[in-house]
Amino acid sequence: MDQVRTDLALEENERIQEEKQEETRGVRVEESYMEKEDIRITTVHIDTENAARQLGKPRGTYVTIEASSMSQPDEEGHREVSRQMADILKEMLPRTEEGKELSVLIAGLGNRNVTPDALGPQTVDHLCITRHMLREFGRYAYEDPATPAISSIVPGVMGQTGMETVEIIQGIVENIKPDALIVIDALAARSVRRLGRTIQIADTGISPGSGVGNHRNSITRETIGVPVIAIGIPTVVEAATIVSDSVNNLAQALSQWETMGMLSRSWNALDEAEQRNLIRELLSPQLNNMFVTPKDIDASINAMSFTVAEGLNIAFLGQQS
């Protein structure tokens, strides 16, 4: 159903496969599983424009790390997730010329005052920032002469700033000219099971309508002028999704009952337009501005922000925060 929204390419691909009962052309999926650490890494490559249209996500590579340990206070488990994240990031980051240090701007998107949207700002709080030290003391600022120049910004959300996030970031990027931009954002998932235990890393940047705060403009290589890596963590499910899923479950249940002779004309006998109209009636317009979030969201956001920051710190400085 078109109302169902997910920012995870993985979930969108699952949904389409389920609907069509076949693999989507133009999409390649690789999966690996680390049994001991219970970490699953799934890479979804969207290779063609046609596939991109179907999934509603731009062409590119989307890597998802899933680990149940993320939501548990298991420090070693978190560190392994951070290490995996660092490896994936290093793969995606642009190479610089020999002898030239890499320069990266990291933007923590979202609203610091709304718990499930605070992931980006909180992650930035834990980053090791180096650009100002390198500019002041040069290569001697750090032991490793290849230490990248890391800068960061928490741009805020449009209701606070009156500006689109992309307007703020464009200006800063034009002025300080980093080699790459990394944006960190809280995402909407389709399944509550994925909340607080999934990280998506994509080389595509951010598209309109994505994120908890619903960005209205692209933050991509096209709009920003440098490669954009998006790190996202699902922290909410749209309220409409929950209802829609439940109604679909009910429809399935009803159709099974029918086979037992209980219903002469089932939900499935309604054509698709009829089904949609029915569900639209059930989704009150008020639900469009609502999201569903776990009750322990504060502890979860806090833990995840450390894990993501450590992944970035390892990728750039080869060490933990």
Place this chain on the structure above:
Amino acid sequence: MDQVRTDLALEENERIQEEKQEETRGVRVEESYMEKEDIRITTVHIDTENAARQLGKPRGTYVTIEASSMSQPDEEGHREVSRQMADILKEMLPRTEEGKELSVLIAGLGNRNVTPDALGPQTVDHLCITRHMLREFGRYAYEDPATPAISSIVPGVMGQTGMETVEIIQGIVENIKPDALIVIDALAARSVRRLGRTIQIADTGISPGSGVGNHRNSITRETIGVPVIAIGIPTVVEAATIVSDSVNNLAQALSQWETMGMLSRSWNALDEAEQRNLIRELLSPQLNNMFVTPKDIDASINAMSFTVAEGLNIAFLGQQS
């Protein structure tokens, strides 16, 4: 359906009336409406133990103020709500002997780090606290010699403190012996329409299972030893409620279609137990730990905390904060 939960006596009474198609015995309802300000005040008196059982709320008086202006940046509208709130509070507060100042402890319940649960702590931030001044300077501390001694506490939630909220408050009340306790808490409502535009003031204290943070112990005159007034504002709807409502709507829709010959055996033909089983299947256990909240919850909590604090400041000091 029994899964549906609301902390508002008003909503619970509405639900039962709807189900039974008659007024509940032992419950008296008074309503007044201020047209110009669009403020509706509903008083629900639960007079008998029998009615208390039916509504799942203790005997007592529950006053609900509803005003659309609460969610809008209309300062004069907010002030009128605060004034009405002050009048209701003054009515509920105990009288003190002639010449003895009133002493009130105000507790801001909830988790400051979870936006929809932060209403209590944020309200306390805006209160005028007087007890320490009165103890240091006596009656001369304030122009009005009848100024009450106001103290406040933000006890935190059990996951942070390892203690039940009632354990913390009991100890403090025994030690400082106020004439009354006021607890401020974020509530769960049944209808998303009531979020951010409703205040409930009850002379019953707080019951197990109420509030966004789900208190497990009563905070009432019986457990605390002094009258307890509970001020609550609905900021979330339980995720299970949303789904349950939608499924009920679907059931109704299906039953209407049936009359048009589309379904031979309808939802309504299922007996109640069958209906419940079906719905329970749809409510995944994960939803029990989820809540639904508006996307602009931070601005809403901020505005409401000022309105409630001003209501308390007017009630005690006869002025705005």
Place this chain on the structure above:
Amino acid sequence: MDQVRTDLALEENERIQEEKQEETRGVRVEESYMEKEDIRITTVHIDTENAARQLGKPRGTYVTIEASSMSQPDEEGHREVSRQMADILKEMLPRTEEGKELSVLIAGLGNRNVTPDALGPQTVDHLCITRHMLREFGRYAYEDPATPAISSIVPGVMGQTGMETVEIIQGIVENIKPDALIVIDALAARSVRRLGRTIQIADTGISPGSGVGNHRNSITRETIGVPVIAIGIPTVVEAATIVSDSVNNLAQALSQWETMGMLSRSWNALDEAEQRNLIRELLSPQLNNMFVTPKDIDASINAMSFTVAEGLNIAFLGQQS
């Protein structure tokens, strides 16, 4: 003494006058006093490059509002300060062509996590932001068709971002092209008496070395490309200033005692170089990274941020926040 630092043109001018025992050439001072409200407004015009060098502040106009009510919970007193502030701002803001709305970017400088440096970020939290509404709904967004387009940014400090504040603001200004920039910042004063009761509004922008966070680059019309109005509030005194003042007081006391025959060779008999060396010995280098701040700084910052935000909201929207 050259170690003594103040960001207030008023104080710097006082100091030089005292030293020289005459008015400074190229500096004009106007003063007005509102007796009922106990508000003093002092305007210092630095007219020549020579005067600018002497005062260590760029040419331009510096208006200082002093009011004892700022540090007291007197709401009406605060509002009068906001109104005066709004009048001064309107005078300084550029005029736009007939029919074209004014566009202003407001930047809250400083570190949100350091109480005395949080004034800028906290003020921005209370602003009415309009730019995004005007862009979405056009002139019909607000009743008054001349409503200016207000946007805001909290850039953070260099230790957090790795960027100079000016680098961040330059980029944003180039991209969104406002007619003017307003920067709000916590300042260092020379006298503890001025903390929490003074607002300085200057049409000169911000110079290197000013502010609690010590900006290293100018934020001025020259570097930004549009007029820059700086609103500053002294919240700290440098620790070195306190010591230096006390030592000067001691020197004066000693010299008075000398006239009474107690000292045969006084502090004043030391030549200036000897005096300086002595004081430098007393100022341990550690003090250079220390500041002095009142113990109730949090309440003070909170109150001042509302007063300043209301001044801006009145200036732009003709109403209180």
Place this chain on the structure above:
Amino acid sequence: MDQVRTDLALEENERIQEEKQEETRGVRVEESYMEKEDIRITTVHIDTENAARQLGKPRGTYVTIEASSMSQPDEEGHREVSRQMADILKEMLPRTEEGKELSVLIAGLGNRNVTPDALGPQTVDHLCITRHMLREFGRYAYEDPATPAISSIVPGVMGQTGMETVEIIQGIVENIKPDALIVIDALAARSVRRLGRTIQIADTGISPGSGVGNHRNSITRETIGVPVIAIGIPTVVEAATIVSDSVNNLAQALSQWETMGMLSRSWNALDEAEQRNLIRELLSPQLNNMFVTPKDIDASINAMSFTVAEGLNIAFLGQQS
């Protein structure tokens, strides 16, 4: 000079020794130094009432950990400090009967909104809290059957609550009856060199006038009814101390110059009462409400709160946070 205040027994003892040029009777000092880690541990035992009067601190044991690494981002260094702290705590905690778990309440004193006073509240944010789990699931809640029941409270400061801190804690302790109370507080030191690199652990509880927020009532075994361990970290120096020290330095410098014939009657020739009067003139009364704090206080408080919390978590759970 009597205006000089320090909450560190170590500093007070140093001062008295310096003044008297001999060791103080009734005070025993032990020192150990870990060269590799650059950690110095000094234990001051105040054994007699007479010594307690001289030092202005109650009888008991004060252990001070000093480590330059505390103010540096050296994770291994911090962990070693935490381990040492855990050992000292375990030594001071009361023993429980065989088979009975220890129950400890930890109170984070101070004002969360004033950066240098926020150490206590921030430390509590990082603690592992177990009491509620043990009460719900019994011994099976944790692998180690001897896991202590840890609870915590952030009582706030008197300006926020209208209550003395001791009033709040007394009530809670009476109600939940822990075996010991640990209070964590930010302290005032005499020397800026000790800020952000010193932890004091004392078995004496807290005395009136101590801490950044200046407690007015004792929090001790006598007032609370259970042993009270105080963990304190100096985060400020009183402004009056800085001035007083500088004036003393000046006096010393002047007296040296005198020996070179520059002054015929020196500072030292003034009798003590004359000296005191002179200095009192220099200390403006405004300075009494001021404190001196480092500019990077936020990063320092953040780092120290993790170190102290880890020390507590290791002491109670035998592991890092």
